[in-house]
Amino acid sequence: MKTFALLLALGMVLGVATPAIVHAQPVPAAQAAPSAKPQADLPSVAHPHDDVVESHGTGMALLFWIFAAACIGGALFVITRRNLIAAVMGMVGSFIGIAAIYMMLYAQFLAVLQMLVYAGAIMVLFVFVIMILNRPEDEPVAPTGRAGQVVGGIAIIYLVGRLAGILMNVVVPTSGAVGMGAPRALTLAPYGTTPAESVPWGTVKAVGMDLFGAGMFPFEAISILLLVAVVGAIAIARPLHPHDGTDADPGTHP
Amino acid sequence: MNDVLFNVGYGHFLVLAAVLFLIGMVGVLLRRNAMIILMSVELMLNAANMTLLTFSRMWGDVGALSAHTFALIVIGVAAAEAAVGLAIVVAVFRGRRSVDVDKLNALRH
Numbered sequence: 001m002k003t004f005a006l007l008l009a010l011g012m013v014l015g016v017a018t019p020a021i022v023h024a025q026p027v028p029a030a031q032a033a034p035s036a037k038p039q040a041d042l043p044s045v046a047h048p049h050d051d052v053v054e055s056h057g058t059g060m061a062l063l064f065w066i067f068a069a070a071c072i073g074g075a076l077f078v079i080t081r082r083n084l085i086a087a088v089m090g091m092v093g094s095f096i097g098i099a100a101i102y103m104m105l106y107a108q109f110l111a112v113l114q115m116l117v118y119a120g121a122i123m124v125l126f127v128f129v130i131m132i133l134n135r136p137e138d139e140p141v142a143p144t145g146r147a148g149q150v151v152g153g154i155a156i157i158y159l160v161g162r163l164a165g166i167l168m169n170v171v172v173p174t175s176g177a178v179g180m181g182a183p184r185a186l187t188l189a190p191y192g193t194t195p196a197e198s199v200p201w202g203t204v205k206a207v208g209m210d211l212f213g214a215g216m217f218p219f220e221a222i223s224i225l226l227l228v229a230v231v232g233a234i235a236i237a238r239p240l241h242p243h244d245g246t247d248a249d250p251g252t253h254p
Numbered sequence: 255m256n257d258v259l260f261n262v263g264y265g266h267f268l269v270l271a272a273v274l275f276l277i278g279m280v281g282v283l284l285r286r287n288a289m290i291i292l293m294s295v296e297l298m299l300n301a302a303n304m305t306l307l308t309f310s311r312m313w314g315d316v317g318a319l320s321a322h323t324f325a326l327i328v329i330g331v332a333a334a335e336a337a338v339g340l341a342i343v344v345a346v347f348r349g350r351r352s353v354d355v356d357k358l359n360a361l362r363h
Contacts, residue, residue: 061260068270075274078293079281091293098274098300105267107307110325114300117329122296122336129340130289133347152283163272201311207322215323222330229334233341239348 064104070097084130088123095119107202267308275301288346288353292339299332 070093077090095118102111211219274297281294303325310321347353 058260061262064262064266065259068266071270072273072277075277075281075297078297079277079285079290084287084289087290087293091296094274094297095300098304101267101270101304102307104262105307105311107311107322107325110303110307110322113326113329117333118296118300122333125336125340126289126293129344132344133289133353159276163276202322207320207326210320210323211326215319215326218319218323218327222327225334226330229337233337236338237341237344 060104064101067097067100067104070094071101085127088126088130091126092119092123095123105202109202109204109207264308264312268305271301271304271308274298274304286354286356288339288343288355291355292336292343295339296332296336299328303328 072094074090074092074094074097078087078094081087081090095114099111099114099119102108102114278294278297278301281297282291285291285294306321306325306328343353346358350357
């Protein structure tokens with residue numbers, strides 16, 4: 001019953017969002033091309049997709065839908081399963097789908113990182129803790145009264161309306177006013193071809209240049225944050241007293 | 255309709271990210287297992303990342319930091335959050351033999 005309500009809400013989201021998708025189509029190449037003229041302050045930056053033949057990319061669109069279905073299906077799996085391992089497996093499927101979606105956005109480096117860090121490291125951490133705890137969940141969804149359900153339903157409808165309203169007002173840039181190589185229409189390359197990008201957006205080189213240039217301070221701050229998190233995790237997770245936890249190794253607490 | 259199906263644009267990516275975020279939020283609000291809640295939070299962070307990347311692709315990178323650096327920072331914060339959150343889950347489980355967040359009401363009275 002709860003699952004059915006959940007699916008209904010998601011169907012509603014998709015139904016409302018479809019006009020938004022229609023509205024937010026990329027500008028045609030005829031409009032996008034004139035704006036790709038070199039700007040005064042960025043003389044050598046060209047439109048990244050100048051050399052891509054304008055195409056509807058049917059094969060790539062099919063792949064997009066497949067991976068989007070993997071994302072959403074995996075996410076639904078996470079929040080509906082009672083078995084925690086099944087939930088983690090759904091999460092891995094969702095992350096793989098998200099990595100493929102990143103690839104379609106031409107963010108290659110982040111796609112690889114998504115697979116390594118999320119589908120690899122973080123999910124292994126989750127599986128480890130689940131195996132340590134080894135407790136099946138008794139009740140998947142908290143029981144709420146009729147009033148709570150009504151209020152929640154109204155809130156969801158309001159949220160969906162606001163989301164759809166925002167998405168319908170997505171403005172695809174038409175004049176080259178901002179940024180590196182903007183504006184750009186997103187054109188999925190025809191299946192089996194490799195777009196030659198004249199602007200290295202999302203490549204390892206571009207990300208590295210930014211990360212170790214302007215992003216140096218956040219980079220160092222993140223390393224300190226990770227160090228603090230590791231120390232804090234060890235401090236929190238270990239037993240307070242040597243004989244407190246049953247799973248504590250007596251050898252480490254003389 | 256044909257256009258929606260076969261002409262994938264920015265709107266598709268934004269709507270996909272919004273739906274993922276919504277699913278994550280529903281998970282946080284409805285589920286009572288702390289592990290599932292943590293996973294849903296990861297899902298929401300990923301959806302935010304996807305939105306960031308889509309808008310960066312759309313408008314170009316303005317200013318000093320690119321969206322990729324921002325997304326990498328988000329991934330780092332998510333990793334730290336997962337580590338600390340799971341440590342808290344382990345500590346709570348050690349004391350109470352349960353990870354049901356509805357039963358963690360010791361501060362209420």
